[in-house]
């Protein structure tokens with residue numbers, strides 16, 4: 001695992017001055033301290049700042065010290081002003097000042113105050129003490145990207161409004177500002193549309209769900225249903241808006257639309273009745289490009305436009321299987337009429353019609369990069385997951401792109417060795433892989449770079465049946481996503497990040513959130529070299545020299561509230577194995593595997609991490625030297 005290799009070359013993690021995620025742009029520590037006491041008041045300088053002041057007061061009511069006003073006099077206030085008039089800060093930036101006498105947040109707009117508030121909340125201890133002594137600091141901060149997105153697939157598994165709101169809350173806490181709601185797919189239609197009731201009478205239920213991993217054809221035979229009413233959608237949209245999160249609804253079409261076709265078979269070319277899909281994978285069903293289908297889509301967009309005030313509608317467009325079009329006399333006639341010679345270009349025709357409708361409703365279009373098949377008009381924003389070269393090509397033509405590659409930003413992939421992870425779609429996307437991912441394509445001019453409007457993490461829910469499992473897949477990877485969306489790449493540092501995530505996870509632990517506990521990290525003084533330049537997942541192999549007699553090993557876990565337990569005898573560590581107390585020596589007389597786990601205060605156990613010390617192993621490769 002790459003983590004360990006790097007840990008090997010960078011043993012000590014400095015205490016971060018400001019344990020904030022994502023890392024703010026400018027941090028100027030002051031010499032003084034400020035003591036936050038109970039009953040502190042939050043003053044909004046005008047009515048637009050008032051909702052943020054109310055939210056902050058609410059937070060402080062439960063998180064500020066419970067003791068009353070200081071005997072020395074009235075508590076100094078926290079002041080919020082959204083009239084900073086500082087062009088550098090833009091709409092989302094803020095200036096947070098903790099001085100000896102009080103705290104102020106200044107911004108140009110309420111969004112900036114909201115983000116300043118998030119930073120302040122992270123500077124307070126997760127658990128209130130009798131008084132919170134804060135170090136004075138001046139923070140000036142604004143985001144690298146304007147689309148900082150997190151996606152949720154509610155079709156494969158359905159998550160109730162309360163979970164969706166918790167999901168949005170966490171996103172906003174880490175300054176993400178787009179919630180991409182994948183509302184429809186083959187396995188279930190999840191949004192009530194008034195004109196088409198069968199979508200949520202038929203399309204929202206399947207008669208079974210795949211059991212087992214990729215490629216399994218077994219199902220559990222249990223009926224599985226769920227959808228959001230329009231009232232619930234409005235509630236979620238308002239909830240998100242109060243947290244400066246824009247909801248982008250996605251209706252996937254013309255592929256991934258089995259559930260819609262099950263409800264209204266005339267949407268397909270053969271018109272045959274069939275059931276909502278129970279297996280994962282790509283279905284062969286596809287919408288037929290008839291006028292009746294386009295009428296349906298137009299009505300649908302009309303209802304979406306009323307429900308979602310944000311500027312974008314996501315039209316899907318991924319993984320279109322053209323077999324049904326190839327078998328359709330209607331499609332053949334259409335191709336002749338429109339001078340289309342390739343079936344893949346029928347998708348282009350379909351997308352152009354849909355794009356025109358979305359625009360006629362006053363909305364901007366975003367779609368998966370597959371919509372390029374057959375050509376789309378300029379001004380269409382691409383959500384790039386598959387063919388990453390499309391982002392730079394689009395940017396050069398002046399089209400916007402959001403980067404969310406299958407792989408580094410797909411949070412349905414496993415986070416470590418699958419032997420120690422819950423069933424997933426497979427693959428590997430570790431926390432460090434997310435952190436290392438730079439969404440900006442190379443070779444673009446600054447003007448072209450401005451068209452890369454941001455990045456997004458996707459949570460496809462085939463193998464995510466419960467909310468605990470959902471938060472396990474999300475966290476802590478969302479923290480790395482948030483940082484790569486907000487913090488300039490040149491200021492990002494993996495070890496510094498590892499030092500900052502502990503307090504975030506402790507806060508989540510207090511909230512009862514089921515995040516993944518980060519792997520224990522190793523550092524070894526006196527190790528000679530890395531044996532395997534491509535370490536195994538969860539395992540790093542280090543060469544040691546027998547002549548040194550022993551090496552000193554340190555273990556580190558980002559969550560300081562955990563206890564590390566380890567073994568050096570080849571057995572699997574448990575909570576009963578020796579607890580790590582500090583640096584220990586491992587003799588180099590024989591090959592030794594050090595295995596370590598972290599255990600939280602409520603007894604949750606991390607996946608094991610292994611460090612293999614190989615005596616006189618070789619050929620040795622020095623990290624970074626390439627030799």
Ligand code: TNX
Pocket residue numbers: 318319368385406410412425460461462
């Ligand atoms: C591909 S990404 C899909 C989804 C799956 C996902 C699984 C995309 C636009 N389509 O339908 O859930 O892979 O990782």
